[in-house]
Amino acid sequence: MQSTSNYLWLLKDILGQGATASVYKARRKQTGDHNAVKVFNHVSYLRPYEVQMREFDMLRKLNHKNIVKLLAVEEVGSTKQKVLVMEYCAGGSLLNVLEESENAFGLSESEFLIVLQSVVGGMNQLRENGVVHRDIKPGNIMRVVGEDGQSVYKLTDFGAARELEDDEQFMSLYGTEEYLHPDMYERAVLRKPQNKKYGVTVDLWSIGVTFYQTATGSLPFIPYGGPRKNKEMMHKITTEKPEGTIAGVQHRDCGPVEWSKELPITCRLSEGLKFLLVPILANILEADQAKCWGFDQFFAETNDILHRSVIHIFSLQQATVHKVYVHSYNTINVLMDAIFRQTGVPAVEQEFMYEGYYLELDLAQQVHLVPKTTEERPIILVSKEQKAPIGITYKEPDVPTFPPMFDLISDANLAKIVTCAVHQLLRITKSIMKCQDFILRGVYWMLAILKEECRKTLQRAATLNLKLDFCKSTMMRIQKIYGPHSRMNQSDGGDVHMKLQLTVHFLATISQNVQNSQKQLDQIAAQWSNTNDIHHKDSTIGKVEVLLEKVSAIHQQLKKDRMRMKLQYNDEQIHKFEKLNMGIHAKKVLALVREDCEQKYKKLLTCVKDWMRIACDIRKQLRSFGEQCESLHCDLENCEAYLNNMFHQIPLKLEGDQSTTKSTASTVYPDQKCMEMAIRMKQLKQEMEHVTKELQQNNMIIQSLSDGQKPQGV
Known part of the structure; x- marks a missing residue:
């Protein structure tokens, strides 16, 4: 147990350890609240006094939600050993988060954006105060879980920080080699003499490496054997990478480097975010300090991402x-x-x-x-046009097999790789199942919409048929009144008659085609229903989750075995059995994904291709039918107006014809002709009244159908 006047801690409660200090979880004596204390070792006191005091002074003037807060500076007992008391970040570091098996391929998009916002916010506070951190890395970014359950990340460890304006430079060396700017790496790690000076952009290189690792779960530049074992190649990769590349990996000794200008397919970020993020990474992972972005442009581009809305499509x-x-x-x-x-x-x-x-x-x-x-x-x-299905793009992770030989360290390492792979397979399974949900939901909506459009098209055709029947009836009455050999029947009447006959044909064709479309939609609906039942009964996700729990439990056991370093005989046998079981569980997961989930998914993609082709054709037909109905409606309106006009001219024509007949006939048969004329005029008047009544009744029917109401008396 160690303590200051207000805080105490156990040496076993260590949170982190560096070259000059260790961090412990402590409690405040008065309240029992948790805090973190940074206790400096003897090496730290070999530094110049102003360097020792730099971190104290730096933290005192920094106050931001994305920077770990300094609460007090105290001394341990009577030793006068300085202790920094800081807020306790229970979520550990970003490095701890990335080392979790489920994050082996990077953080989720929502969590990555929180990291992006937090680092940008913290770095903006540093630049406003003219501070360069010089040791940005996941291990120096702490996580706190807020009251709303959301993560908040905070910059910490300002032991290497110093005040430096944008146009100033420095020559001292600080940092962690995987995150060091190549110019600093050459001098600090390779021990090559140089007279280069460094500016504030060295922090941008470290941020670029950190962001890449946060997005993918791995470092961007990896020589064969790893950065710590192949230092010359590490420097070569970072300094000779082609312009615009954001990653370079050497897969075999003395082999070529595989360059990449994109984030890997295993990355959990969407294409929309990648499109915005990759140019930022390309311009801050720039070895030439003269070509590297400045902080102003970095803040502008990152804040542009953070201020955008996300539309899910x-x-x-x-x-x-x-x-x-x-x-x-x-x-x-x-x-x-x-x-x-x-x-x-x-x-x-x-x-x-x-x-x-x-x-x-x-x-x-x-x-x-x-x-x-x-x-x-x-x-x-x-x-509106047919598109070929693509589906979810993913890369199946490699699942290693355990060698028969017994090796506690190797087994624990392989167990972690297997666990990470099963986590990724579960994510792939969930993505596939979610995609199937969206497909079935979208097809259901499409069928419902098309069925409704078919119903409306048939209803419109029925309304046009009523209007057509009225026009035909009016035409027949006019022809009857004019007589079969009149000019009405031979000229204009012939054109009207032909148009009405064509309209009859068009409406019959439209109705027949729409009814055929309805049958096709009913067939798709039946297939959809069967597929939907199968999909909702699918239990693949649950099975993979159960196997993942078993794999994770074995992984934890093998980690404990590694800590013991040596096992008794019985424990060793159990270790071997557990190793075999993990391999069996992993194979079951692979079989579930490949032979069950993927096969059903591919079958559904084939179905949706056919369904959407038919739906697309029906949609085009209905759109065409709508245009035809609109044209037919205009034609029938014109026809109706023409016939009504002709009908209203009948009494005038008849009156003129009868007066001529009367003057001629009266000279021969005056009494008889007058009697016949009176009877005929009376009959004509009755017929006109009857036609007018039918006209009014038909107009009422058409109007009521157009309004979607049931007409009275029908």
Whole structure:
């Protein structure tokens, strides 16, 4: 037990250890609250006094939520040994987080963004105070879990920090070799004499390496054998890398370096975030200090990412998940261009569904008016043109097999690799199952929408048929009144008659095609129902999770065995059995993913290709039918107006014809002709009243159907 006037700690409660100090978990005597104390060793006192005091002075003037807070400076007992009392970060360091098996391939996107925001916030505070840290690395970034359950990361260990403005330089060497700028690495690690000076951008190189490791789980530059074993090659990789590359790995001794300008496929970040992050990494992982970005540009580009909104998109035909990063003030036009960059679907072909309905978006509308999306509730993108399914892209992790020989250290290391691989396989399984959820959800919405459009098209065709029947009836009455050999029947009436006959044909064709489309949609619905039942009964995720628990338990046991270094005979036998069991569990996971999950997924992709091809064709047909119905509606309106006009002219024509007949006939048969004329006029009047009544009744029916109401008396 050690203590100061206000704090006490046990030497076994060590949190971290460096070249000049150790950090312990301590308690405040008055309250029992946890704190961290940094206790300096004898080596630290060999440094010049001003260097010893630098960290105290630095922490006193830094006050930010992303920098570990200095609470007090005290002394141990009567030794006068200085102790820094700081806030306790129960979540450990970022390095501890990355060393967890589930994060072997990098942090999730949401957690990575928190790290990005925290480091940018902390570094901004340092630059505002003219401070260069000189030892940025995951081990010096601490994690705290807030009251809302969200992580907060804080910069710590300012033992190497010093005040330095943007245009100033220094020559002293500090830092950890994997994160050192190549110029500092050459002098500090390779011990090569040089007269180079270093500026504040050395922190940017360290940040670049840290961000890459946080995103992928591994260092960006790795020579064969590792950075600590092949130092010359490490320096060669970092200084000779091609422009724009962000990673270089040497896979065999004296072999070529595999360069990369992209983050690996195993990385858990979305393509949308990668698109924004990679240029930042390329410009801060620049060995030439003259070409490297300055902090102003670094802050501008990183804050640009942090201030963007995320729109979750699922491309139905392609079966791909996307996260689109846009500013909330951007227009829908900008959003659609960003979607095009990720999906290849042109803006003119993009249609959207959300919660079962088509989402109508105005190109001038701002993005913040788009419905809120999440990973579980994305907007469904549907292309007007057929697109080939792509599906979730992933790389299956390598699962090593245990050698028969007994080796505690090797077994523990392999057990960790196997556990990391099973975590990744579980993530792949969940991604595939989520993709299937989105496919089935999107297809269900599409079927419902198309069925409703079919119903509306048939309803519209029925309304047009009523209007057509009225026009045909009116035409027949007019022809009957004019007589079969009149000009009405031979000229204009012939054109009207032909148009009405063509309309009859068009409406019959439309109705038949729509009914055929309904049958196709019903067939897809039946197939969808069977697939949906199978999908929801699938228990692959649960099975993999159970196996992962078993694998993780064995991993913990093998870690304990390694700590013991030597086992008794019985313990050794148990160790060997556990090693065999871990291999069996890992093979079961691989079989579940390959033979069950992947096979069902590929089958669904084949189905969705056929379903969406049919749906796309039906959608085009319905769109064409809508245009035809609109054209037919206009034609029938014109026809109806023409016939009504002709009908209203009948009494005038008849009156003129009858007066001529009367003057001629009255000279021969005056009484008889007058009697016949009176009877005929009376009959004509009755017929006109009857036609007018039918006209009014038909108009009422058409109006009521257009309004979607049931007409009275029908």
